[in-house]
Amino acid sequence: EAQVTQNPRYLITVTGKKLTVTCSQNMNHEYMSWYRQDPGLGLRQIYYSMNVEVTDKGDVPEGYKVSRKEKRNFPLILESPSPNQTSLYFCASRLAGGEQYFGPGTRLTVT
Amino acid sequence: EDQVTQSPEALRLQEGESSSLNCSYTVSGLRGLFWYRQDPGKGPEFLFTLYSAGEEKEKERLKATLTKKESFLHITAPKPEDSATYLCAVQVRGTGTASKLTFGTGTRLQVTL
Numbered sequence: 001e002a003q004v005t006q007n008p009r010y011l012i013t014v015t016g017k018k019l020t021v022t023c024s025q026n027m028n029h030e031y032m033s034w035y036r037q038d039p040g041l042g043l044r045q046i047y048y049s050m051n052v053e054v055t056d057k058g059d060v061p062e063g064y065k066v067s068r069k070e071k072r073n074f075p076l077i078l079e080s081p082s083p084n085q086t087s088l089y090f091c092a093s094r095l096a097g098g099e100q101y102f103g104p105g106t107r108l109t110v111t
Numbered sequence: 112e113d114q115v116t117q118s119p120e121a122l123r124l125q126e127g128e129s130s131s132l133n134c135s136y137t138v139s140g141l142r143g144l145f146w147y148r149q150d151p152g153k154g155p156e157f158l159f160t161l162y163s164a165g166e167e168k169e170k171e172r173l174k175a176t177l178t179k180k181e182s183f184l185h186i187t188a189p190k191p192e193d194s195a196t197y198l199c200a201v202q203v204r205g206t207g208t209a210s211k212l213t214f215g216t217g218t219r220l221q222v223t224l
Contacts, residue, residue, distance in 0.1 A: 102147075103154050105153065
């Protein structure tokens with residue numbers, strides 16, 4: 001089944017404790033992105049990648065890092081999480097010019 | 112700055128009561144406009160892509176249309192299972208923007224019996 005998977009689905013952590021949210025797709029898509037979704041603000045793009053080793057900032061990249069060492073994986077790294085990073089996070093992937101597939105989401109709470 | 116505005120924020124319809132959702136946009140050059148459906152606690156699900164003014168696409172009870180300034184998602188004779196949040200997003204032309212999507216905040220649709 002074609003899908004985007006994210007782990008973990010739920011995470012509660014404390015300020016400053018480094019964490020990684022994994023994202024994997026099995027569709028051989030070149031493009032992958034990370035979004036955060038907050039009430040009243042909608043989906044905002046954090047980072048995106050056009051292929052292996054090619055990444056760029058979206059609208060809200062501060063406090064986040066990404067890497068794209070393999071085509072299928074695009075982890076999101078929070079080196080020192082803060083409470084304002086509490087949000088619902090989505091990973092997505094697509095082919096060039098194709099429709100975008102979203103993962104199931106990761107709900108992150110930073111206390 | 113690219114902007115996407117959706118209206119209304121929320122819409123309550125009775126089953127069978129047709130209506131339209133609006134997505135207005137201000138961008139430097141439109142590459143594509145996308146409609147998604149999002150159910151609570153789930154990731155958005157792709158519905159349509161529109162590329163040029165005058166284009167229309169249909170899927171079951173949904174029909175999306177595009178003008179130079181806005182897009183409409185028409186829902187004909189909705190059913191309760193159409194209840195969801197509908198999101199609009201735009202992709203703009205330009206170097207390095209191939210993966211950048213700007214989303215609206217969505218219209219929350221509730222269809223009652």
